[in-house]
Amino acid sequence: MSERISFAGNLVVQVWKEGPTYVAYAPELDVSSCGRTATQAKSRLREAISLFVEESAKRVAKFRRRGQNAGMFTDGQRVRANLAGMQAGGVLFHAAVTDAVGNIVRQTSQNPPVYLVRLLFSFKGVNEIEVPEDRIRAA
Numbered sequence: 001m002s003e004r005i006s007f008a009g010n011l012v013v014q015v016w017k018e019g020p021t022y023v024a025y026a027p028e029l030d031v032s033s034c035g036r037t038a039t040q041a042k043s044r045l046r047e048a049i050s051l052f053v054e055e056s057a058k059r060v061a062k063f064r065r066r067g068q069n070a071g072m073f074t075d076g077q078r079v080r081a082n083l084a085g086m087q088a089g090g091v092l093f094h095a096a097v098t099d100a101v102g103n104i105v106r107q108t109s110q111n112p113p114v115y116l117v118r119l120l121f122s123f124k125g126v127n128e129i130e131v132p133e134d135r136i137r138a139a
Helices: 038-066
Strands: 014-018 021-026 031-035 078-081 100-110 113-123 126-132 136-138
Touching: 014 038, 021 038, 031 038, 078 113, 100 126
Parallel strands: none
Antiparallel strands: 014 021, 021 031, 078 100, 078 136, 100 113, 113 126
C-alpha cells in the first residue's frame, strides 16, 4: 500500500539581496529561488524544494523499476570511470586506471546501458571511450 505523506523538516536557508531581487538558497539540497521580497523568495524556495523532492522520488522509482542504474547519468555530467582492462582505439588501459575522470557525452546503448565518456586526459590520442554503466559513478 502506498500513500503520500507530508514532510516537515528543517533546512538551513540563506537569504540575500542581489540588486532588486532577493535570493533564497537551501545549501543541503543545492536548490534556490528568488522573489521581490525575502518572504516571496522563501515561499518560492519551498515550492522549488517540493518540486525537487517530487522529481527525485520519480527518479528513484524509475531506478527501482528497472533494477539498475539505467538512465541515471545525463549528458555533460562529470563522472569517474573504471577503465581497467578496457580497450579503445588500439589502447589497452592498465589495471590501475580505475578512477578516470571525464564527462558523459551521451548514452550509446540502453541494453546493456553504455555511455560515451570524454576523458579529461588523452592517452595515445584516445580521449573518448564507451563505458558500461556499471563501471561509471558520479564524480
